Amino acid sequence: MSPAMWILLLALTAAPLGTWLGTAAINWTARAVGRSPLPQLACFGAGFATMAGLVVLFLVLQPTGSAPRELLAGVLLTGAYGFCINFLNWFVFTVTETSMHAHLLVEIGHEGEIARAELDRRYNKATIIAARIPRLLELGQLRLDGDRLYLAGSWVLASALVLRRLRRLLGIPPRPPQENAAPAALKAARRDERFAR
Amino acid sequence: MESALCWGLATFGACWLVHWGLWWIRVPKGYLVWLPAIFWLLPLAGGISFFWATGDKLPQTETEWFAWILAALLHLTVSSCYICGYAGITEYSPSAEVLLAVREHMPQGLPVNELRVRSFTEHGLTSPRIEDLHTSGLVAIHDGRLRVTRLGCFALALSRVYRVLVGVELTGRG
Numbered sequence: 460m461s462p463a464m465w466i467l468l469l470a471l472t473a474a475p476l477g478t479w480l481g482t483a484a485i486n487w488t489a490r491a492v493g494r495s496p497l498p499q500l501a502c503f504g505a506g507f508a509t510m511a512g513l514v515v516l517f518l519v520l521q522p523t524g525s526a527p528r529e530l531l532a533g534v535l536l537t538g539a540y541g542f543c544i545n546f547l548n549w550f551v552f553t554v555t556e557t558s559m560h561a562h563l564l565v566e567i568g569h570e571g572e573i574a575r576a577e578l579d580r581r582y583n584k585a586t587i588i589a590a591r592i593p594r595l596l597e598l599g600q601l602r603l604d605g606d607r608l609y610l611a612g613s614w615v616l617a618s619a620l621v622l623r624r625l626r627r628l629l630g631i632p633p634r635p636p637q638e639n640a641a642p643a644a645l646k647a648a649r650r651d652e653r654f655a656r
Numbered sequence: 657m658e659s660a661l662c663w664g665l666a667t668f669g670a671c672w673l674v675h676w677g678l679w680w681i682r683v684p685k686g687y688l689v690w691l692p693a694i695f696w697l698l699p700l701a702g703g704i705s706f707f708w709a710t711g712d713k714l715p716q717t718e719t720e721w722f723a724w725i726l727a728a729l730l731h732l733t734v735s736s737c738y739i740c741g742y743a744g745i746t747e748y749s750p751s752a753e754v755l756l757a758v759r760e761h762m763p764q765g766l767p768v769n770e771l772r773v774r775s776f777t778e779h780g781l782t783s784p785r786i787e788d789l790h791t792s793g794l795v796a797i798h799d800g801r802l803r804v805t806r807l808g809c810f811a812l813a814l815s816r817v818y819r820v821l822v823g824v825e826l827t828g829r830g
Binding site: 563565 | 657658660661664676679680683718719721722723725726729730733734736737740741744745746748749750751752753754755756758759762763764765766767768769771773775776779780781782785786788789794795800801802803804808809811812815818819821822823824827828
């Protein structure tokens with residue numbers, strides 16, 4: 460393979476590590492200048508920088524020639540690859556930041572041993588919802604004006620609507636069980652009884 | 657590049673159709689086994705069988721090899737995103753429900769103290785996840801009390817190391 464092909468392949472395989480290092484560098488720089496890091500934005504900043512870097516590198520190297528179709532396909536391929544790396548980097552961070560599984564594990568691990576009732580008191584629907592609002596404000600998806608919340612951005616909502624369509628396509632219920640849905644409440648109560656035993 | 661893009665996306669599309677077909681027959685439990693099998697093992701086995709059956713169809717030139725490697729990389733990253741994102745399909749997001757609740761009150765906005773998310777039952781968010789942690793061996797339950805197992809301690813330590821290195825607080829905000 461030509462040197463241009465090797466360089467592009469190396470850049471593509473090094474991109475995940477580069478994105479992760481970029482995220483860490485942004486957070487550590489924010490801390491060094493006395494600001495609290497905005498980790499979700501750091502993930503996206505580093506991710507989109509990597510994506511742009513890969514596209515520019517491809518255009519500079521032009522490993523398979525300069526025919527317009529080849530260039531367009533190359534830009535689409537490196538762009539899609541960079542976008543996926545961006546998503547995976549953000550996803551790994553999100554698992555440790557917003558995942559309810561991870562948060563429950565931390566709450567239990569913090570105490571060594573904890574009663575189910577105490578765990579429910581510390582981490583419940585109200586605390587879960589309350590933790591989301593500052594994050595949505597930080598990400599620009601909500602706007603707080605006085606004491607009112609307004610929709611500000613659209614990508615989280617758009618992603619949620621795409622996921623809802625995918626659920627329909629795959630035969631999975633599109634919305635979660637509602638508060639007044641008796642069968643769901645009954646099922647949850649049965650589960651709790653089992654834990655209390 | 658054109659053939660790499662087409663082959664990468666076509667492989668992902670074909671695997672997705674297999675996944676869709678299987679899910680319509682029955683949504684299987686343990687998607688972390690099923691999805692990697694469909695998206696990674698199936699094309700790998702298919703590719704190996706194809707080359708084994710038609711040995712003379714192996715890529716002949718460096719450009720062809722380059723295209724095959726790029727197509728494989730593209731399929732691998734797109735399918736990894738899909739497998740990771742699949743949790744978002746099966747597990748409902750509280751953030752999305754907050755946004756949907758606010759959207760119902762647009763354009764006048766929604767007072768913060770009137771925000772009610774009616775989806776999710778009180779225990780619908782935590783109980784299934786505690787069950788997941790229990791069945792995956794991260795948490796042990798005894799006499800209604802929960803404690804983290806050795807495997808759970810390892811997962812916690814891994815998460816802490818990652819968060820220290822990436823420069824954020826030790827624990828997420830949930």
